[in-house]
Amino acid sequence: MTWFSKFRKLPFWSWFWFLLGVLYFVLPLYATLDFSLRMERGTLSLKAYEVAFSDPQFLNTFLYSIFLAVMTIIFSIALVVPTAYWIRLRLPQARRIVEFITLMPFVVPAIILVFGLIRIYSSPFEIPFTSIVIMQPLTNFKVGTNILIIGGYTVLGLPYMYRSVDTGMRTVDVRTLTEAAQSMGANWGTIITKIILPNVRTALLSGALLTFAIVVGEVVLASFLGIPAFGPYLFLLGQHRAYEPAALAFTTFLLTWAAMGIIQMVTGGQGQAAGAH
């Protein structure tokens, strides 16, 4: 009976489920890596990566996605930090409605969001009750579609950015900090940029990295708005190539891993889930 009781002590089922989960997680990644290394017959090589990275289209679309990610991060921070700050300081009664709005992307997924955005902003802006056009439809010119996609990405990242910043502000006493700064004659701009932002930088970093992870591989908004970003490029590449898409998919995975890893490091927290599924 002793071997049996020893066996009972070993958490067999825990190991079983854990290994099953790890297998499910690792196998597709291993398969992708393995496949991406087999472009040259009979040998393992980085050929697929070389070919994929040397395509000028790759560099252009990838840099474009990074540009969109950076713009989205800047815009989200400019939007969320003052709002979260103001709610904490002056307007706690607005908390519920703002939190509700930040959760909307769970109700309005990317495909519905882009549907609505296209239908609204594909008609010209007119002065109400007249037919005097003050602006061409946003979907008709490059700056317009960029505004739409950055706005859309901000919406998609809102739950993560807002929660991250709000949690960050909970840990520092914004009220006392503000009063101290005010008593020394600081104005609102100084308070936000010199006092509040540095104090929530960890939260900003994790919000920013999550936004980055969402934006860089995003395909729904980008393809429907006709933006030459990395997601649509990767999709098209997958239509007529075999090895290069696998190489880029694995690279994307490493990027996601890096973003999540840094979040884990700086927050030491539970990790969050996002993503353009």
Add this chain to the structure above:
Amino acid sequence: MATTILPAEKTKSQPSNWKNWIGVIPFFIFAILFLLLPSVRLFVGSFTNESGNFTLANMAELFSQKVILDAYKISIQVSSITALAGGILGFMLAYSVTVGGLPKSLRSALITFSGVASNFAGVPLAFAFVATLGRTGFITAIMKTYFNLNIYDKGFNLYSFIGLCLTYLYFQFPLMVLIMAPALDGLKKEWKEAAMNLGANTFQYWLKVALPVLLPSILGSMILLFGNAFGAYATAYALTGGALPIVTILIGAQIRGDVLHNPGLGFAMAMGMVVIMAVSLGGYSWLQARTERWLK
């Protein structure tokens, strides 16, 4: 929190009430421009016919056109199956690293894994599964070489219902792990000790104490997984190229060109989807609130 404002504070801020809203105006303008207006446009459109008058015909057609009903059916099936399977696998995983007796170091590894996996979706995920279970995929090849079994001859097809489910599972179960791990941490040791002192065995403890406490959280999380899969578009499109007509794929086709031959019907489909997503999010937060009473 709105309920914790002191009365004194409330009366103090009352006279200049409207001024207090100035700071949140940019946020609300943004929300109106990028969330409210698009949603209202879809809502209004779903009750408008092609000559611009009010109609309920689109809503009626939503429930009578076979293409649409089938799309909803497949979407709901894929979402339910992956929510259930992902929920079970995710729960067992979360169990194994929290109270299941595995070494502590595995826990943070698994949480990081899950954070990455639940964010690894869309086009790259579809490619990863093609490399794994596609016709020349890794597992397909292993099956052929070592077990002399061609899974594609046996009726398996990655670019179909079952393939989509397996692919979705990849981002479903990690999300469950992320939600359940903190909930399982909330189980108090004293409950188990008390149950054991009263003569319960482990099975009875789980059946009568732990599971009833966790049940709302488990169900709520599964509902969240359901919504997570229901709104997915990119993964399905990259994997099946639109061959499997789930709701999001059909809406995508409707945006590209009026495949339903009625713009209003497209809006109605989108609204139907929003309603299902809203109900699932509502269910999740209601059930989550019920759990928090115990797991504070």
